Amino acid sequence: MKSPRPAPFRLVPQLRRALLAGAxxxxxxxxxxxxxxxxxxxxRLADPIMVWERDAISAEYxxxxxxxxxxxxxGTGAAxxxxxxx
Amino acid sequence: MQRTLSRIAVAAALLLVRATSxxxxxxxxxDLFYSKYSGGGxxxxxxxxxxxxxxxxxFALEGSYFVDKVSGASIDVLSQAxxxxxxxxxxxxxxxxxxxxxxxxxxxxNSVERDYKSNTTSFSLKQDMFGDLTTLTLGYSHTDxxxxxxxxxxxxxxxxxxxxxxxxxxxxxxxxxxxxxWIAGLNVNVITDNGYLANPYRSYRYLDSSNPAKGYSLASxxxxxTRTSTAVQxxxxxxxxxRAAITGSYRYFTDTWGIVGNTYELDYTHPISxxxxxxxxxRFYKQNSADFYSDLYNxxxxxxxxxxxxxxxxxxxxxxxxxxxxxxxxxxxxxFKRATATFDVSRIEYKYLDFRNIKYYGLPQYxxxxxxxxxxNATVYQxxxxxxx
Numbered sequence: 001m002k003s004p005r006p007a008p009f010r011l012v013p014q015l016r017r018a019l020l021a022g023a024x025x026x027x028x029x030x031x032x033x034x035x036x037x038x039x040x041x042x043x044r045l046a047d048p049i050m051v052w053e054r055d056a057i058s059a060e061y062x063x064x065x066x067x068x069x070x071x072x073x074x075g076t077g078a079a080x081x082x083x084x085x086x
Numbered sequence: 087m088q089r090t091l092s093r094i095a096v097a098a099a100l101l102l103v104r105a106t107s108x109x110x111x112x113x114x115x116x117d118l119f120y121s122k123y124s125g126g127g128x129x130x131x132x133x134x135x136x137x138x139x140x141x142x143x144x145f146a147l148e149g150s151y152f153v154d155k156v157s158g159a160s161i162d163v164l165s166q167a168x169x170x171x172x173x174x175x176x177x178x179x180x181x182x183x184x185x186x187x188x189x190x191x192x193x194x195x196n197s198v199e200r201d202y203k204s205n206t207t208s209f210s211l212k213q214d215m216f217g218d219l220t221t222l223t224l225g226y227s228h229t230d231x232x233x234x235x236x237x238x239x240x241x242x243x244x245x246x247x248x249x250x251x252x253x254x255x256x257x258x259x260x261x262x263x264x265x266x267x268w269i270a271g272l273n274v275n276v277i278t279d280n281g282y283l284a285n286p287y288r289s290y291r292y293l294d295s296s297n298p299a300k301g302y303s304l305a306s307x308x309x310x311x312t313r314t315s316t317a318v319q320x321x322x323x324x325x326x327x328x329r330a331a332i333t334g335s336y337r338y339f340t341d342t343w344g345i346v347g348n349t350y351e352l353d354y355t356h357p358i359s360x361x362x363x364x365x366x367x368x369r370f371y372k373q374n375s376a377d378f379y380s381d382l383y384n385x386x387x388x389x390x391x392x393x394x395x396x397x398x399x400x401x402x403x404x405x406x407x408x409x410x411x412x413x414x415x416x417x418x419x420x421x422f423k424r425a426t427a428t429f430d431v432s433r434i435e436y437k438y439l440d441f442r443n444i445k446y447y448g449l450p451q452y453x454x455x456x457x458x459x460x461x462x463n464a465t466v467y468q469x470x471x472x473x474x475x
Contacts, residue, residue, distance in 0.1 A: 035217025041266040044325040049355045049363065052261070052271065052323070054411075057119050057136050057150065058430060058468055065123060065466060069436070071373045071397050072339035072347035074255065074275030075317030 109184050109214055111146045113423065113474045114139050121154075125434065125464025128158045144184045152176040161396070161443065161460060171240035174199045187214040193227075201234040201245050201286075210257070218263075225257035235286035249282030267325040275317045284309035290394040291444070292383040293454060301454040305386055307393045310378070315341035319349075331355045344377035345398065360416045365409040372402040381442050382455045396460070399441035407432035415473075423474045430468040437461045 037045075044050065053059045059076075067073045121132035132154035140146040156172045176197040183190045189212040197204040208227030215222065231251040238244030260272045289304035297303050321335035332354050339347035353367040376398040378391035408431055415425040442457040452458075 035219050037219060037263050037266050039218070042263070044267055045263060045269060047325070047329070047331075049329070049331045049357055050269065050323055050325060052321075055117070055428065055470070055472065057117050057134060058428070058470065061119070061121055061132065061134075061152075061468065062432070062466070066371075069397060070347065070371060070403070071341070071343075071345040071376065072317065072337070072349065072371070073315060074257075074277055075273050075319040075337050075339065 109187050109189055109212075110143070111140055111182060111184055111189070112138070114146075115472055115474045117470055117472045119152075119468065119470040121469075122467045123464060126161060126436070126462040128156065130154055130156050146182045148178075148180040148182070150176075150178045152178075161445065161462075172199055172201070174202075187218075188212065200243055201236050203232040205230050208255075220263070221259075221261040223257065223259035223261075225255070225259070227255045227257075229253040229255070231281070233282045233286065248286055251279060251281030251283055253277060253279045268322065270322045271320070273317075273319040273321075277313075277315050279313045280311055283311060283313060284393070285395050285397075288393075288395045290380070290383060290392040291454075292386050292388065294386075302382065303386070305392075307395065308391050309393060310343065310391055313341060313343055315339065315345075329357060339373075343398070345373055345375070347371065347373035361413050363409075363411040363413075365407075365411075367405070367407040367409075369405040369407070370402070371404075373400060375400040375440055379440075381440050394441075396438060396441050400439040401437060401441065402439070403434055403436045405432050405434045421475050425471070425473040427471050428469070430466075432466040434464045434466065435461070436464065 048054060063076055115136075115138050117134070117136040119132070119134040119136070121130075121134075123130040123132075132152060134150060134152040136148065136150040138146060138148040152175070154174045156174070174197060176195065178193060178195040180191060180193040191208075191210045191212070193206075193208045193210075195204070195206040195208075197206075206227055206229040208225060210223060210225035212221060212223045214220070229252065231253070232247060233249055233251060234245045234247040236243045237246050255275065255277045258274045262270050262272075264270055284307045286306075288307055290307050291302045291304050293301065294303035295301075317337055317339045319335060319337040321333065323331055323333045325331055333352070335349075335351045337347075337349040339345070339349070349369065349371045351367065351369040353365060355363060355365045357363045376393065378389060379393050379395070379398040381394060381399070383389070383392055409428060410430075411426050411428045413424060413426045415422055418424055438460045441460050442455070443460040444457060
């Protein structure tokens, strides 16, 4: 008996439509995006207290402290190395 | 038709990253850093130096050197080995190049312990777009680890090399200005590992009637040799009506070992004139155990994979932290634009939900599997000086 041929890989229609809708939105966004917060309105955002992480060396260290004692890792934007096995 | 639309979508995505005006590199800086971790029977001190220098307006180099020294031994090491004395040295170098709205970054990290070697190479690309309201970051890194075990003593080590592990990490980050007071971020990180992934200093335990003193015996852990994890973090920072900022973040983590972790963090930053910045933070983390984790197996070799590593146990921890930054050269001096000194302290309370404190072995009121659950508190101090020039 001839074995059935595997079905070719296809995106499900819903996913395909969602991708196309996303692509069209991207096109629309591309042509008409205007910054709604003007550069002269960003004085508060430029304040050092609004930086995501002011001290990278400290952030990397704390990430290392946590990663060797927790099952979770990543997603915080900082990186380090080593084992911390003991 | 669909193929044409797909091509349009790709072209649109490329147009999104078109440049309008140039990005700039951060200020030059030098940091001297000291840290101390105490908790769970361990004392770890760390010393680090970091220098960052722009050579042109477009190109900067950064180098750092970190040494940490471990003494003591954690709970599971106490149950099977002598005290630990070890040192980790980490060197890293980063080159950054800016072209228009794009920052390219290439990094190398080398970390060496006498029983562990790790080399990481990473590349990232940061793109400002939509009138600088949006910053997109894409990152890739590759790590090679060589894992060993000290079969000697802390002072006369005999290192046995057990195997290699490789890790590949993909990062996507999005930072978005929402209003003139509010910025939000999204970070997605996927890591795939393969190779020797177990911790050689930890063992699983199983019921053993031939060992009546304890009622159990220990054996080497058996881990899967692959792992893939995904972390998604959302965060938001808001500038309050007075000069202060509040930051909230949530991270969801899941991996192919069955661990699901949730992290919540809230930070408050309060400057006083241009001299002091005060920060307070609270962080809560909770996870379930890995599929192959057990505090006590029924017999040796019960399953294909067996682990009793406390990182894989169900548990939670809460961190309370405070940080004070003092600008001792707020208006600069000679070549320095400003300089700051920072003191940071965190108190972390760890509680395990299925990891027992086997220091209580042999006590008649605690047969194996009924010992009290393990918990401990840790304190982390950081002191550092930063000079910007």
